[in-house]
Amino acid sequence: MNSHASPAVRAAALTVVRGSRTVLDSLDFTVPRGQVTGLLGPSGSGKSTLIRALVGAQAKVSGALDVLGHPAGDPALRDRVGYVTQSPSVYRDLTVSQNLEYFATVIDARASRATRRAAITKALTDVDLTDHADDLVSRLSGGQSSRASLAVALLGNPELLVLDEPTVGLDPVLRRDLWKLFHRLADERGTTLLVSSHVMDEAERCDRLLLLREGRLLADDTPDALRAETQTKTVEEAFLHLVDKAATAS
Numbered sequence: 001m002n003s004h005a006s007p008a009v010r011a012a013a014l015t016v017v018r019g020s021r022t023v024l025d026s027l028d029f030t031v032p033r034g035q036v037t038g039l040l041g042p043s044g045s046g047k048s049t050l051i052r053a054l055v056g057a058q059a060k061v062s063g064a065l066d067v068l069g070h071p072a073g074d075p076a077l078r079d080r081v082g083y084v085t086q087s088p089s090v091y092r093d094l095t096v097s098q099n100l101e102y103f104a105t106v107i108d109a110r111a112s113r114a115t116r117r118a119a120i121t122k123a124l125t126d127v128d129l130t131d132h133a134d135d136l137v138s139r140l141s142g143g144q145s146s147r148a149s150l151a152v153a154l155l156g157n158p159e160l161l162v163l164d165e166p167t168v169g170l171d172p173v174l175r176r177d178l179w180k181l182f183h184r185l186a187d188e189r190g191t192t193l194l195v196s197s198h199v200m201d202e203a204e205r206c207d208r209l210l211l212l213r214e215g216r217l218l219a220d221d222t223p224d225a226l227r228a229e230t231q232t233k234t235v236e237e238a239f240l241h242l243v244d245k246a247a248t249a250s
C-alpha cells in the first residue's frame, strides 16, 4: 500500500436528500487506498444511500464526492469500481459460470476467450465457488449467491470494491472466510474495499471505520484508536459511548 497516495474516496459536505428527509447530513471523510474500511451503522443510518452516492446511483447528492480522482458516477470509473448490492445481482436461470461468462463479455468484449476463462477461474477460486461453477444460481444457497455476485464484481479486477452488507445471512465460518478474502484483496492486490455492515463485531475486522448514525458521521478512525479514545473494550461499546456523547452535546 502506498500511504502517500491520494485517498480512494474523498467526501466534503456530502449531503443526500431522499423524499423530504436529509438522509446524509454534511459528511466529511476519506477512504484510504489499499485497506478495508468498514461502513458501520444501524439499520436506516444511511449506509446504502452513501454507497449508492459513491457509485453514482443516487439522486439529490450535494457537496463534493470524489472517487479515484473523479466525481462519483463519472464514466471513467466504470471499469475501476466494483459494486455488490445487498441482494444478489446474478441471473438465477444461468449457472454461476454462465453468469461470469456473460459479465466477462460485457466488461471486455474484445478479450480473448483464454483471457476471459482465466479471469473467471480466478474469480471462482477467490470466492470458493469452483465446485458450484455449473450449478444454476436458483439452486444456490443465499450465501453462495452472494459470493457469485462478488465473483462478478471481482472479474474486472476493480481498484475500489464497494460491498453493501455482503455478510448478511452468512454463517460464522463463511463470514470469517469472506473477511479473509477482503484482506487478501487489499494486501495482495492493493484493492481498496469499503464494506458496509450493521453488525458491530464485524467492525473489529476492519482496518478503518466510518461509524454512521442517522445520517451523521460519529467517527472516522481505526478500531484501536476508537476503543482507546472512548476507553472501551469493543467497537460496539465505543459506538454506544459516541451515541451518548452526541446526545449530550445536542
Ligand SMILES: Nc1ncnc2c1ncn2[C@@H]1O[C@H](COP(=O)(O)OP(=O)(O)OP(=O)(O)O)[C@@H](O)[C@H]1O
Pocket (backbone or CB within 6 Å): 018, 019, 020, 021, 023, 041, 042, 043, 044, 045, 046, 047, 048, 049, 050, 198
Ligand atoms: N426512496 C426513499 N425515499 C425516502 N426515504 C428513503 C428512501 N429510501 C430510503 N430512505 C430512508 O433513508 C434512510 C437511509 O436508508 P439506507 O437504506 O441508506 O439505510 P441503511 O443504513 O443502508 O439501512 P439498512 O442497514 O437497513 O440497509 C432511512 O431512514 C430510509 O427510511
